[in-house]
Amino acid sequence: MAHPIDLHVGQRLRQRRCLLGMTQQRLAEAVGIKFQQIQKYESGANRVSASRLWALANALEVSVSYFFDDLSHTKPNGAYAHGAGGGTGEEQPASIEPEVLSEKETIDLVRAYYGLSEEPRRRLLDLAKTLAGAA
Numbered sequence: 001m002a003h004p005i006d007l008h009v010g011q012r013l014r015q016r017r018c019l020l021g022m023t024q025q026r027l028a029e030a031v032g033i034k035f036q037q038i039q040k041y042e043s044g045a046n047r048v049s050a051s052r053l054w055a056l057a058n059a060l061e062v063s064v065s066y067f068f069d070d071l072s073h074t075k076p077n078g079a080y081a082h083g084a085g086g087g088t089g090e091e092q093p094a095s096i097e098p099e100v101l102s103e104k105e106t107i108d109l110v111r112a113y114y115g116l117s118e119e120p121r122r123r124l125l126d127l128a129k130t131l132a133g134a135a
Helices: 004-019 024-031 035-043 048-057 064-068 098-102 105-114 118-134
Strands: 071-074 080-082
Touching: 004 035, 004 064, 004 098, 004 105, 024 035, 024 048, 080 098, 098 105, 105 118
Parallel strands: none
Antiparallel strands: 071 080
């Protein structure tokens, strides 16, 4: 049975890869492995070594800590608790189900958002926050 942290790292790997529109094959080639290994990492079936995590982070243009975001601490029994996020000090939503972040609609929305220049992006974020507060 896969360890919860291995599952979390695999989930974050898949989210970032999909957000970049990168195939498992392309990511595997970037780090010098077979795409089947990426599948195993993403499912949590195989653990990612430190050196491989470093290579994956570079290929996905994130820091190694990205894979551990939303983990607040590990308990002695191996269980972990979700934290409030990346420690930015900003207010975080009450809860976002992990599945939402891997849905095509969410990925399309994030891609479109980052396709905007800074000013329209900030305005869109303000609008979304206002609408969420009105709901």
